[in-house]
Amino acid sequence: QQQVKQSPQSLIVQKGGISIINCAYENTAFDYFPWYQQFPGKGPALLIAIRPDVSEKKEGRFTISFNKSAKQFSLHIMDSQPGDSATYFCAASADTGTASKLTFGTGTRLQVTL
Amino acid sequence: NAGVMQNPRHLVRRRGQEARLRCSPMKGHSHVYWYRQLPEEGLKFMVYLQKENIIDESGMPKERFSAEFPKEGPSILRIQQVVRGDSAAYFCASSPTGLGGPQHFGDGTRLSIL
Secondary structure (H helix, E strand, O other): OOOEEEEOOEEEEEOOOOEEEEEEEOOOOOOEEEEEEEOOOOOOEEEEEEOOOOOEEEEOOEEEEEEOOOOEEEEEEOOOOHHHOEEEEEEEEOOOHHHOOOEEOOOEEEEEEO | OOOOEEEOOEEEEOOOOOEEEEEEOOOOOOEEEEEEEOOOOOEEEEEEEEOOEEEEOOOOOOOOEEEEOOOOOOEEEEEOOOOHHHOEEEEEEEEOOOOOOOOEEOOOEEEEEO
16 A cells, blocks of 8 residues: 555656656655656756645646646656666655655656667 | 765675664755665665654664664664675655655665675
8 A cells, every 4th residue: 555656667758859758656645756757876856746636736747747636756857868768766754753754666767869 | 965865885895794874864854764765766765753752663673773863963774794685775865754754865886795
């Protein structure tokens, strides 16, 4: 029940295209859903996050879509650039002190080609 | 640099030795989380600490692993009698609150066991 399932495992997108990464969760107590970007040799960097009271959040070229009834959320990267090539992780946590640990998906390796 | 600082960045130990990993949270953050990342996998929660208290250690192996976050100084993750399976990247994250808000990660310690 604590899992977050992420797909696809890897993704190749042409420059200027849209990258879409999907995640699904089971635990209905989750109420905070961040996406992290990780480059080789670096720690995960927070990209964008959403709470279930909204269905969509946009920051620049990055958009999270959230479907509470389906327990799914996705990351859309518009106008994908070679510099976006990285591994992306979705995560989830519950808004209680002892349960605020993040549960991560298994990651999507994105490659943006010229 | 106001980010989460981890050291050392790389640590090599022989089987049976002890490993000590340090994490200094962002300024003003009193909540620290440790995660472990195996190659090609997502991050797995290990332990959540506040100053002088362990809040959640549900992800910590029962033996050989311990963590502390003293009143003064960095948080320490200690692994005694290391084995080859302990080889991984260990990441620390910090947060200003423990209520499911943003966690900011350091660049990790890569632990290699010979």
